[in-house]
Amino acid sequence: MTDAPAPARRGTARERLLVAAGELFYSEGINTSGVEAIAARAGVTKATLYNNFRSKDQLVAEYLRGRLESSRRNRARFDDPAQAPAGRVAAFFEEVEHAIANGTFHGCPYSKAAVEVPGNAEAMVVVQEHYADVIAHFTDVTGDRTTAETIAMIYDGGMLAAKASGTAEPMARAKAAALRLIAS
Amino acid sequence: MTDAPAPARRGTARERLLVAAGELFYSEGINTSGVEAIAARAGVTKATLYNNFRSKDQLVAEYLRGRLESSRRNRARFDDPAQAPAGRVAAFFEEVEHAIANGTFHGCPYSKAAVEVPGNAEAMVVVQEHYADVIAHFTDVTGDRTTAETIAMIYDGGMLAAKASGTAEPMARAKAAALRLIAS
């Protein structure tokens, strides 16, 4: 609605572009966010954007890859394989619950991207990597791949319902369902 | 990619437009499908489209409403309240499994629309109606609203995973998880 608000002015132009693109893509949508608006938000011109990225498609892919690697780093840092499976699964769901509480949750970035970009886009590679990551993680936690895939479905469905309802309650219910599943 | 293929030529212009819009919106995406392409597919010109619909937004809303009411009719016709809950839940999931087998499944139309359309669009009303319908149905079947909401999450997550994988297998797993839930 309003003009681009105060952008982050730290870091290289490329970094600022990725930050700005991430904010706009995630909260306003990928197709809805024009390259001009992204550049403006980064305090940069369109020419600079195209000095740093081959195309908008590549920018989308790198934005998603940034999220993916950030998730991997968080998992490496905070997930404790020595902990009981229930706690590890709960932590995974609670990350989303916290994002909702913070008001920073706008749905699963990957499932949103899968709807917004064409199937042959660079970004879709990252989307597939994400799904593989999640299933691998739950497989590692529960020791069973079928269980892991079921939990992943509950996880994605929970995010969808949370987004639709605007509350964190569906995510809590999703967590409960997942915990019930691994308890049996 | 190619030109508009052979359109259905039965019915009024309005009906053909709704069919064409439905096919394009669902398989190619809402934002990706221009009004000109929809009109061409219906064997009609853009002027006729705007004689029958106020705006593209209204066309999207009526397309979704058509799907919603078709679902309601199917449920009224084929769902048997005398049957056991397990069978009724299974039938609900199997509808999607059949669509996947037919190659006519391209993800949940409502969750896709929710991503593609702005939050204040007419179409979002129909999306909310759909979610309420699903939860009401599962509540009717299971007798418990919390269980119903969990099943609905599994259902949505299953469709997401089915779309991502391109196979019907996640949907079968979702069905199994839902049945396990109501068995306890």
Added chain:
DNA sequence: TCACTTCTATACCGACCGGTATGGCAAACA
């Protein structure tokens, strides 16, 4: 000092978008 890189600013491109206007033709209906 000079060359190189990276940024800025601006102007432009062709394509497509949703939407409107006009005018004519054909069938349905009085």
Added chain:
DNA sequence: TGTTTGCCATACCGGTCGGTATAGAAGTGA
């Protein structure tokens, strides 16, 4: 019969899209 209604075709509107071209300013390192 005359009139209305629905559809046709075409041409156009302003706006935005992703992407390119060009020329100059600023900082850097040799």
